[in-house]
């Protein structure tokens with residue numbers, strides 16, 4: 522594992538820890554509200570927890586964005602030097618890549634914040650309804666929202682048939698509601714479900730790796746290097762492995778090597794940790 526890979530892994534773990542902290546906090550807030558729902562107070566607490574997390578996420582970004590990219594830039598400088606490319610006069614690749622990465626990470630994390638807020642407010646609404654249902658001890662007919670009402674109805678039916686106590690019914694409904702927040706289907710990306718922790722870890726892994734590729738491409742342009750070599754990560758998938766050590770041309774004008782198109786540019790899929798490295802005809806000849 523390279524120094525950069527270790528640093529990326531450390532950063533993924535730390536953002537995941539920040540968000541699993543938020544999840545625990547939100548679940549605690551919602552749990553405390555089950556007995557006596559007070560929607561406004563609960564949402565105020567949830568929003569405060571999200572604001573605190575946003576501050577921590579910004580501090581994380583201040584560390585995560587420059588660090589690995591600066592390391593990559595230094596690593597590239599050594600490679601370009603070995604390959605015989607001369608450093609360009611004006612350099613903006615690093616700054617521009619950092620700005621774009623910050624924008625994307627902020628977007629993805631805001632999406633998570635919105636999702637948490639939506640889930641919490643749905644939870645508050647349903648917990649109010651749950652109180653009434655449990656009190657009346659009967660099913661209610663109401664338009665289904667994402668299957669949650671149907672689940673409540675089903676529980677109330679079972680409760681009536683099997684003579685559950687009100688406490689038992691309330692506990693089942695509570696478990697169901699908390700499962701919604703804590704579960705692994707919090708956010709769906711490309712048809713795959715993620716819990717909040719895995720989502721933020723995946724976003725960090727994917728985006729930080731992608732920024733490394735972006736920086737490499739931008740610096741190749743600055744140095745005037747046209748050829749790159751695909752380097753599959755240690756635990757790469759079959760598709761990525763099939764591209765390993767392939768040579769591509771950035772301009773697409775090379776007589777031998779094909780253009781580096783989007784479908785062969787890492788990240789090829791979420792969690793892709795593959796890379797491209799600058800090379801040259803001379804380097805290819807002696808590899």
Ligand SMILES: [Zn+2]
Nearest residue numbers: 761793794795
């Ligand atoms: Zn890959």
